[in-house]
Amino acid sequence: MMLWKNTINELLKIATKIRSYIGIGALTLLILIVLFAMKADGKSYIGFVTASFEQTLSFNGKILNGNLIAFIIMQMLIVHVPLLISLVTGDLLSGEEASGTIRMLATKPISRSGIVLSKWIAATIYTLIMTVWLGFLSLFVAKWMFGTGDLIVLNSNGLLIIPEADLAWRFALALLIAFLALWTVATLSLAFSAFAKNSVGPIVSTMSVIILFTIIGTLDVSVFDAIKPYMFTTHMAAWRSVFEDPYPLSAIWESVIILVAHIGVLLGITLIRFNKKDITS
Amino acid sequence: MKSVLLVVFILTGVVGFGQTAEEILKGVIDKIDLVEDYQADVQIKAAIPFIKVPIAKATIYFKQKDKFKVESKGIAILPKQGMSDLTGFLSNEKKYSAVLGEAKTINEHKTRLISILPTDENSEIILAKVYISTSEDLIYRTVLTTKSSGTVSIDYEYNLNKKYGLPNKMTFTVDIKKFKMPKSVASDIRNNEKKKKYKENEKGTIVLTFSNYLVNKGISDEVFKKD
Amino acid sequence: MALIEVSHLAKNFGSFHAVKDVSFHVNEGDVFGFLGPNGAGKSTTIRCLLSLIRPTDGEIKFFGKSLNQNRSEVLTRVGCIIEKPDFYKYLSAQRNLEIFARISGKDITKRQIQEMIDFVGLNGREGDKVSGFSHGMKQRLGIAQTLLHNPDVIILDEPTTGLDPQGIIEVRNLILRLRDEQKKTVLLSSHQLSEIEIIANRMVIINQGKTIVEGDVHELLEKQSMNLEISVANPTVFEETIQRDFPSLTARLVYKGTYHIEMEEDIRQPLIQRLVETGCGVKAVIPKRSLEDFFIKMTEK
Numbered sequence: 157m158m159l160w161k162n163t164i165n166e167l168l169k170i171a172t173k174i175r176s177y178i179g180i181g182a183l184t185l186l187i188l189i190v191l192f193a194m195k196a197d198g199k200s201y202i203g204f205v206t207a208s209f210e211q212t213l214s215f216n217g218k219i220l221n222g223n224l225i226a227f228i229i230m231q232m233l234i235v236h237v238p239l240l241i242s243l244v245t246g247d248l249l250s251g252e253e254a255s256g257t258i259r260m261l262a263t264k265p266i267s268r269s270g271i272v273l274s275k276w277i278a279a280t281i282y283t284l285i286m287t288v289w290l291g292f293l294s295l296f297v298a299k300w301m302f303g304t305g306d307l308i309v310l311n312s313n314g315l316l317i318i319p320e321a322d323l324a325w326r327f328a329l330a331l332l333i334a335f336l337a338l339w340t341v342a343t344l345s346l347a348f349s350a351f352a353k354n355s356v357g358p359i360v361s362t363m364s365v366i367i368l369f370t371i372i373g374t375l376d377v378s379v380f381d382a383i384k385p386y387m388f389t390t391h392m393a394a395w396r397s398v399f400e401d402p403y404p405l406s407a408i409w410e411s412v413i414i415l416v417a418h419i420g421v422l423l424g425i426t427l428i429r430f431n432k433k434d435i436t437s
Numbered sequence: 438m439k440s441v442l443l444v445v446f447i448l449t450g451v452v453g454f455g456q457t458a459e460e461i462l463k464g465v466i467d468k469i470d471l472v473e474d475y476q477a478d479v480q481i482k483a484a485i486p487f488i489k490v491p492i493a494k495a496t497i498y499f500k501q502k503d504k505f506k507v508e509s510k511g512i513a514i515l516p517k518q519g520m521s522d523l524t525g526f527l528s529n530e531k532k533y534s535a536v537l538g539e540a541k542t543i544n545e546h547k548t549r550l551i552s553i554l555p556t557d558e559n560s561e562i563i564l565a566k567v568y569i570s571t572s573e574d575l576i577y578r579t580v581l582t583t584k585s586s587g588t589v590s591i592d593y594e595y596n597l598n599k600k601y602g603l604p605n606k607m608t609f610t611v612d613i614k615k616f617k618m619p620k621s622v623a624s625d626i627r628n629n630e631k632k633k634k635y636k637e638n639e640k641g642t643i644v645l646t647f648s649n650y651l652v653n654k655g656i657s658d659e660v661f662k663k664d
Numbered sequence: 665m666a667l668i669e670v671s672h673l674a675k676n677f678g679s680f681h682a683v684k685d686v687s688f689h690v691n692e693g694d695v696f697g698f699l700g701p702n703g704a705g706k707s708t709t710i711r712c713l714l715s716l717i718r719p720t721d722g723e724i725k726f727f728g729k730s731l732n733q734n735r736s737e738v739l740t741r742v743g744c745i746i747e748k749p750d751f752y753k754y755l756s757a758q759r760n761l762e763i764f765a766r767i768s769g770k771d772i773t774k775r776q777i778q779e780m781i782d783f784v785g786l787n788g789r790e791g792d793k794v795s796g797f798s799h800g801m802k803q804r805l806g807i808a809q810t811l812l813h814n815p816d817v818i819i820l821d822e823p824t825t826g827l828d829p830q831g832i833i834e835v836r837n838l839i840l841r842l843r844d845e846q847k848k849t850v851l852l853s854s855h856q857l858s859e860i861e862i863i864a865n866r867m868v869i870i871n872q873g874k875t876i877v878e879g880d881v882h883e884l885l886e887k888q889s890m891n892l893e894i895s896v897a898n899p900t901v902f903e904e905t906i907q908r909d910f911p912s913l914t915a916r917l918v919y920k921g922t923y924h925i926e927m928e929e930d931i932r933q934p935l936i937q938r939l940v941e942t943g944c945g946v947k948a949v950i951p952k953r954s955l956e957d958f959f960i961k962m963t964e965k
Binding site for chain 3: 158161162164165168169172173174255256257259260261262263264265266267432434435436
């Protein structure tokens with residue numbers, strides 16, 4: 157009950173903080189820029205995708221459609237949305253510490269775990285809103301601007317054309333997995349937030365971890381092979397697997413399990429840290 | 438000995454069937470010329486290395502002399518050469534020289550090979566080998582050697598629209614160059630998985646099955662203008 | 665009945681012993697002074713009382729129950745301001761109160777919130793963002809937040825720090841009103857003995873993390889030397905009078921015409937009377953008790 161009440165408080169705080177809208181605004185702007193760029197010069201992008209086959213084959217039909225644009229947007233933004241999300245989630249605990257309100261909050265009859273959990277639930281809802289907004293802008297607005305059609309996907313082993321009728325569930329599943337990835341990032345920054353006294357540290361730390369892990373992930377050095385499958389960044393692109401045919405169900409499950417495990421462990425660390433913390437600010 | 442063989446070749450080539458390459462081609466071209474315009478539904482089944490594509494449905498439109506358009510709701514992959522350009526090319530006798538070649542039975546149809554060499558140096562087609570049934574004035578196989586697309590071979594099957602020389606099935610075999618993955622696009626998370634190894638060049642086939650032909654019903658030029 | 669019982673409280677931050685052994689109890693209806701110089705461990709003790717800091721050792725009981733095991737229940741009955749009241753600056757005063765009301769453990773209506781805003785004199789400003797509030801206004805909002813859920817015990821950590829004289833008087837009056845009108849039990853910390861002397865009935869003094877003395881304010885202070893600060897119009901006459909009539913006293917010049925006088929026993933009355941008679945033009949007599957002196961005396965015992 158107290159958890160629910162404080163979750164309302166946390167959502168209220170997020171909803172009234174300017175920084176929450178920086179994320180949504182930046183996301184909207186980024187997507188609109190991509191949409192505009194595609195409207196202006198999308199054909200050349202398509203040329204880039206089909207270049208390998210142009211001499212022999214002709215591609216007919218509406219290749220540059222809303223589905224392709226949505227796919228391109230998702231692919232482009234998966235790197236940037238985590239930053240926008242950690243801008244808010246990295247501030248949740250550390251921001252209270254910085255402003256001193258943590259003293260007010262922690263002397264109320266809500267348990268420390270209750271504070272962490274309500275903030276985590278609020279972070280989850282914020283992440284969900286960002287994901288839904290990403291999905292809405294990229295799918296619905298792109299479809300409205302570019303129409304619909306089959307999706308042509310460039311995978312590492314060639315082109316795959318997925319019929320339009322087969323796309324709705326794929327996008328839904330892809331967004332769900334992308335949400336899991338972003339949720340992991342949100343939980344990570346919340347965990348950092350429990351260790352910091354201002355929000356800069358958690359945001360920078362979150363991005364540093366993502367960048368570091370991504371670099372380790374792309375390095376073709378065998379020493380890292382053992383840890384690569386367990387790094388959450390490896391699985392942040394798991395949503396893309398949904399657009400393979402046949403889609404690798406077991407690999408997707410593996411990614412989902414690893415992401416969920418990360419969320420669980422990170423939340424656990426946050427709970428332990430915040431429960432043990434002496435509030436001296 | 439050589440001269441004897443040459444005489445035999447000429448005799449079998451010209452006298453044996455009683456027709457020159459130009460005459461055989463004329464039979465085909467006359468049939469093609471019967472068609473002012475047509476439209477047809479086509480089902481496209483492609484088996485191309487590096488491309489996974491579902492069976493696509495499209496409507497094609499043709500109008501003399503060289504208007505051609507494919508209209509598809511989804512994404513349809515067609516060969517770049519050999520759809521409508523061949524017939525257009527054949528209709529212009531001044532642009533090539535034809536040489537009569539061997540006889541060959543293709544799918545139980547007796548055909549003669551006519552090798553066509555474009556006179557224009559800039560032509561995309563370097564050599565076209567056309568196998569024509571002289572009794573039916575129908576092309577049963579074409580092998581095009583092109584400048585940029587390698588070799589394209591097309592087998593034809595006819596049914597209802599034999600009289601117009603319009604096939605109900607065309608099977609294209611095309612050369613596909615080794616696919617190079619643009620690195621920036623790759624975001625494959627399972628890097629360690631073994632990928633199928635492809636040869637430098639592979640053959641791909643595209644089977645077009647036509648239906649609902651509407652021949653000489655008149656098609657507005659507008660159809661071809663739309664993007 | 666003791667509402668707060670603290671026994672042998674200790675807190676270490678690594679190798680630093682912030683609180684070594686602090687014990688005291690606060691009775692129902694007390695205005696209890698929690699005294700100590702800066703760095704004595706007051707803040708750490710108060711934070712332990714409110715579960716902001718986990719004690720290393722010792723026990724804290726509220727209403728006869730262990731704080732550790734009944735945290736939520738205890739905090740529902742406690743209101744506090746720690747250090748200074750901090751609020752969500754981007755929210756209005758009203759929104760801030762609504763947020764804290766929601767997690768106060770009691771059902772608080774919008775009307776009650778408005779009444780509290782009126783009580784602390786912030787009516788008309790409740791819709792303004794806290795970012796535009798002065799320190800005094802935040803202090804008042806802090807008090808509103810403290811009283812919102814009608815707590816039995818109110819803990820105030822140095823409530824007058826940073827306030828102007830007017831603000832200090834307001835807060836003092838408010839504390840007395842809470843005691844007299846609403847029968848609240850108040851614990852307030854301070855490093856100024858004179859402040860505690862004015863409003864508290866019981867007190868504890870701690871130094872270097874240890875309890876020095878606990879008891880009734882007046883009983884404790886009676887035993888102590890009384891110091892006075894006297895301002896006079898005629899310093900020469902004043903100095904002559906002291907030397908002649910009160911040779912045991914030492915008058916130290918603090919400022920032009922203002923002297924500090926230390927006395928072993930309370931001879932205020934005869935002293936002032938004599939000064940008036942000799943015509944040195946007494947302008948002000950201010951009783952002064954320094955906590956430092958008090959400590960020295962206490963530790964000497």
